[in-house]
Amino acid sequence: MNNSQKAQHLMDVTYPGQAGGDTFRLLELLAIPAFVLDARGHAIAWNRACERLTGVPRYEVLGSANAWSCFHRDPRPTLADLLIQERMDEVGALYDAHAQLCDEPGHLSAEGWCDMPYAGRRRYLAVDVSPICDEHGHLAAVVETLRDMTDEKQAQISLEQLATRDGLTGLANRRCFDDTLHAEWQRALRQQQPLSLLMVDVDNFKQYNDAYGHVGGDECLRRVAGAVAKEMRANDLVARYGGEEFAVILPNQSLKGAAIVAERMRCRVEQLHLPNLGAAKQFVTISVGAATALPAPEYEPSQLLATADAALYRAKHMGRNRISLTRESDGAA
Numbered sequence: 001m002n003n004s005q006k007a008q009h010l011m012d013v014t015y016p017g018q019a020g021g022d023t024f025r026l027l028e029l030l031a032i033p034a035f036v037l038d039a040r041g042h043a044i045a046w047n048r049a050c051e052r053l054t055g056v057p058r059y060e061v062l063g064s065a066n067a068w069s070c071f072h073r074d075p076r077p078t079l080a081d082l083l084i085q086e087r088m089d090e091v092g093a094l095y096d097a098h099a100q101l102c103d104e105p106g107h108l109s110a111e112g113w114c115d116m117p118y119a120g121r122r123r124y125l126a127v128d129v130s131p132i133c134d135e136h137g138h139l140a141a142v143v144e145t146l147r148d149m150t151d152e153k154q155a156q157i158s159l160e161q162l163a164t165r166d167g168l169t170g171l172a173n174r175r176c177f178d179d180t181l182h183a184e185w186q187r188a189l190r191q192q193q194p195l196s197l198l199m200v201d202v203d204n205f206k207q208y209n210d211a212y213g214h215v216g217g218d219e220c221l222r223r224v225a226g227a228v229a230k231e232m233r234a235n236d237l238v239a240r241y242g243g244e245e246f247a248v249i250l251p252n253q254s255l256k257g258a259a260i261v262a263e264r265m266r267c268r269v270e271q272l273h274l275p276n277l278g279a280a281k282q283f284v285t286i287s288v289g290a291a292t293a294l295p296a297p298e299y300e301p302s303q304l305l306a307t308a309d310a311a312l313y314r315a316k317h318m319g320r321n322r323i324s325l326t327r328e329s330d331g332a333a
C-alpha cells in the first residue's frame with residue numbers, strides 16, 4: 001500500500017460514508033493543523049497535524065462539541081464556534097488581534113495565546129476560519145486552520161522588551177517611563193482621576209561606589225530596584241529614571257495613597273540591610289519625593305515631575321532616608 005492508498009484507507013476507516021469525504025481526505029494530507037466543526041459545533045474532522053499540535057487524538061474529539069478544550073483550560077469558544085454561533089462581536093475580546101481574510105463574509109483570521117492543556121506548553125496560534133455552505137447557502141460546517149507562531153511572538157516580545165527595559169535592573173527604561181507618563185496623564189485627564197508620581201533616589205550612592213566599586217554598585221542598584229518593584233500594583237509602573245534614580249507612576253492614586261506606597265518602599269530598602277559604611281545609617285537607604293496631580297488641560301506632565309523632584313530634593317535636604325510630599329508652594333500639580 002503506497003502513501004496515498006494508506007491515507008485513503010485511513011480516511012475510509014475514520015469517516016465511513018461521510019459526505020464530503022474527499023474534502024476530509026485532503027485535509028488529512030495537509031501539513032497545517034486543521035479541524036472542521038459542523039453546524040452544531042461538533043467536530044467532524046481533526047487532521048494529523050492538529051493531533052500533533054494539540055496532543056489530542058482525533059477519536060477523543062470527533063463527534064463532540066469540545067474542540068475548545070484542546071486549546072484552552074477554561075471554557076471558551078474556538079474561532080469556528082464563534083462563527084457558527086454568530087458571535088463574531090466577541091472576537092476582539094478573546095483574541096490579541098483579528099482581521100477579515102477576504103471580502104466574503106465569515107472568512108476571518110485571529111491570533112492569541114492558547115493554554116494547550118494536553119500538549120503541555122502555551123502556544124501563540126494564528127487561526128483562520130472559513131465557512132462551508134450547502135447548495136442553499138446555509139452554513140454546513142466551518143474549517144479552522146492553525147499556525148504555531150510562538151517563536152515569532154516570543155522574538156517580538158524580546159525585541160519589545162529590549163526597547164522598553166533597562167538592561168541593568170530589568171525595570172522599564174526612561175523611554176518607556178516617558179511614554180507611560182504621557183499616556184497615563186491623558187487617561188487621568190479623560191477620567192478626571194488623580195495621578196501620583198514618586199521620585200526615588202539611593203542615598204550616598206557615590207560613597208557606596210567608592211567603597212564597593214562599580215560592580216558592587218550595580219548589584220546594589222539591582223537589589224534596590226527589586227525591593228522598590230515589590231510594592232507595585234498591576235497598573236503601576238516603576239522605571240529606572242537614570243543613574244541611581246527611579247521613578248514610579250501610580251495611576252488613580254491620591255497623595256495619601258502615594259505616601260503609603262513611598263513609605264513601604266523606604267522600609268523595604270532599609271530592611272535589605274545592604275551595608276554602606278560611608279553613610280550615616282550604615283545601610284543603603286532611599287529618599288522619596290511624592291507628588292499628585294489632578295490633570296487639567298493647562299498643566300503638563302513635566303510639572304508633576306518637577307513637583308515630585310522638588311519633594312525629593314527636600315527629603316535629601318532634611319537628612320535622607322525619608323519621604324517628602326508635595327507642598328502647595330511646590331507648583332501647580
Ligand SMILES: Nc1nc2c(ncn2[C@@H]2O[C@H](COP(=O)(O)OP(=O)(O)OP(=O)(O)O)[C@@H](O)[C@H]2O)c(=O)[nH]1
Nearest residue numbers: 201202203204205206207209214217218243244316
Ligand atoms: N555602580 C553604578 N553607579 C552609578 C550608576 N549610575 C550612576 N551611578 C553613580 O551614582 C552616584 C550618584 O552620586 P550623587 O549624584 O553624588 O549622589 P549620592 O552620592 O547618592 O548623594 P545623594 O543623592 O545626595 O544622597 C555617582 O557616583 C554615579 O557614578 C550605575 O549604573 N552603576
